[in-house]
Amino acid sequence: MRSRYWGIVSLLLPLAATAQSGGSALPGRTPVNATDSIVVQQMYFEGMRKKTIEDLKGAGDMFARVLQLDAGNDAAMYQLSGLKKLQNDPTSARELLEKAVSIKPDNEWYWLALADSYEKSNDMPRLQRVLDELLRLGPGKPDYYFDKANAYYVEQKYNDALAVYDKLEQMTGLTDDLVANRQKVYLKLGNIDKAASELQGLIDRNPDQIRYYLLLGEIYNSNKFPDKALSILLKGEKARPDNGMVHLALAETYRSKNEIEASFKQLELAFASPDLDIDQKVRIVLGYMPRMGDPNAKASALRLSRILTTVHPNEAKAFAIYGDILAQSGNYKEAREAYKRSVQINGEIYQVHEQLVRLELADNALDEAIKDGDNALSLFPNQAWMNYMVGVAYLQKREAPKALSYLKNTVALQFDDKDLSAQAYAALGDCYHELKDNGRSDEAYTRSLTFNPDNAYTLNNYAYYLSIRGEELEKAAVMSKHSIDLQPNTASFEDTYAWILFRQKKYAEAKEWMEKALVHNKDKATQVEHYGDILFHLGDTEAALQNWKKAKQLGAASPLLDRKINEKKYFE
Incomplete structure (x- = not known):
């Protein structure tokens, strides 16, 4: 009604x-x-x-x-x-x-x-x-006639509805509303020819009114007459070659006929039309997202989203969706540029800021991550993830005091996201370790593991820092072994476990795990030096010396390494 x-x-x-x-x-x-x-x-x-x-x-x-x-x-x-x-x-x-x-x-x-x-x-x-x-x-009120005809339609009294529409046409002439409503009745009666004939008459009388071509094309398409749909839509294209909706309808018609190349060409023409609603274009591009593993779908999405930025150069969402497609395609550098352009046009969309900073962190562009992250936080100061990412960027730059304030903000703002809480407290643990505040570092790692007891990196870092301090070695060994169980064949985790065993004077077991670490990363200087330390305690001084020398060649710079080499003796 x-x-x-x-x-x-x-x-x-x-x-x-x-x-x-x-x-x-x-x-x-x-x-x-x-x-x-x-x-x-x-x-x-x-x-x-x-x-x-x-x-x-x-x-x-x-x-x-x-x-x-x-x-x-x-x-x-x-x-x-x-x-x-x-x-x-x-x-x-x-x-x-x-x-x-x-x-x-x-x-x-x-x-x-x-x-x-x-x-x-x-x-x-x-x-x-x-x-x-x-x-x-x-x-004399047309709305009442429409209501009466619609009531008949609901009751499936289709001929009665048509009679009311005929009377209404005598009053108002043939209007778009009348045509659209009468089409529904014709189609319910299966009278496709009658529905098409009426629309064709409108086209003949109004050859520049593209909506009639679209309506008739939709009738033919929805009733499995793609060739008739194609014929009428091509006439519409000839009448209005710049109309994006006609190109979209043609793209769908060609797709139904499995003419993929012709369909995509029409999509390109539709996207090139500045009059076609950008939100409709964005929805089409998003439809490619689940199929980005298909090279053809990826190429199509890239092509369409690139056209989107050309036709709509002042629309932030055009560059945002282009950035998404580039990122999904592994083109991270170009994706960063697209996201930057998006936030320059409109900085009020937080998700774009976050995508930009995430990519900068992944590319180790730490200064840019800090700059763009601070810009985002000036607009969205209470975003926990953004505080976390800027804190991590500072931490990776070994600027722990600056990192600390952002990470504290993160845990103060975050209440529901356990994954973020786990990562933020782990980063705080690293931060406090850099600041030589072992008590707060241990407390932060413990809090992190309450949110996620299976975070392999947190388990490894906490265990390693305990081992170099020679504290709670049994606890460290349990955590380290759990990290290896969670993520086998990770050289740094195996090195940590071997070093804990070494500190426990379990030299034979330590040798076994350090050799595994060296298999997975044979040229890591620290691991080679640790292997020499283990060999020395197993009584193989010559092999220990060779590994210490190799560690120095690989760039190891521990303060006692030269002394180990010169005096052929382990120093702690």
Whole structure:
């Protein structure tokens, strides 16, 4: 139903409609006297005042008291009906309206409200009778004809609906609304030729009106006549070659015919149209996202999103989606540039800032990550992830005091994201370790592991820092071994475990795990030096010396390495 205007019926009625009914009463009732009439008016307007200030209960009480004194007061019935509707009591609302129209059968507002009630309850027979009354009161109002035809449509009385539309056409001529509604009926009747013929007539009379080509093309496409759709849409393209919607419709038609190359060419033409809504273009590009593993889909998405930035150079979302596609394609440098352009155009979209800084961190562009991260935080200071990423960038630059403030902000802001909490506390552990605050470092690592006890990197770092301090070695060994179980064949984790075993004087086991680490990363200077330390304690001084020398060649720079080499002895 076309109930777009029925929502206004609960507002104040025109003055003539709200006036007292002249002492009217229901059959068998005694009319109200003059004194009561004055009281009724006062109560009615008090009810209207309460309704205006949204005291709905008080208003309802007033209208009910009006009806106690004047049972035939149709205006009070109407107002009380509206309140019952708001209170989810549709039955009482409908009964009040039925009484109101019986008293004032020429009040159009009452009939409109009753029509709305019948439509909501899907009572089509009663709705049809109400619509007849509305047509009696407003014979020149096209909306009532549309409503009556739609009611017939709902009842599947398609020929009756067509008869109403024919009558309406005599009044208004052939309008777009009339054509669109009549098309639905023709299609329900399976009369595709009739639907097409009417639209073709509109095209013949209005060859520049592209919407008629699109409607006819859609009818043919939806009813599996792609060749007919293609024929009419190509005529539309000839009439308006710059119309993006025609190119989109042609792209879909070619796709249905499995002519992929022709379909994509039409998509390109559609994207090249500045008049085609950018949001529609963005939705099309996003449709490629799940298929980015397919090289053809990736290439198509890149091509379309690149066109998007050319045709819409001042739209931030164009560059944002281009950045997303570039990032999905592994073109991180270009993606960063696209995201930068997006935030320059419109810095109010936080997600784009975050994508930009994430890529900068991944590329180890630490200064840029800090600069762009601080810019984002000037606009969005309470974003926990952004605080975390800037903190990590400073930490990787070995600027622990600066990192500390951002990481503290992160844990203060974050409440629900356990993954972020785990990572933030782990980074705080690293930060405090750099600042030689072992107590706070251990506390931070412990907090991190309460959020994620299986974070292999946190387990490894915490275990390693305990081992170099020679503290809680049993706890360190358990954590280190767990990190290896979670992420096998990781050289740095195996090195940590070997070093803990070394500190526990379990030299044979330490040798076994250090050799595994060297298999997975044979040229890591620190691991080679540690291997020499282990060999020395196993009594193989010559092999230890060779590994110490090799570690020095690889760049190891521990303060005691030269002394180990010169004196052929382990120093701690």
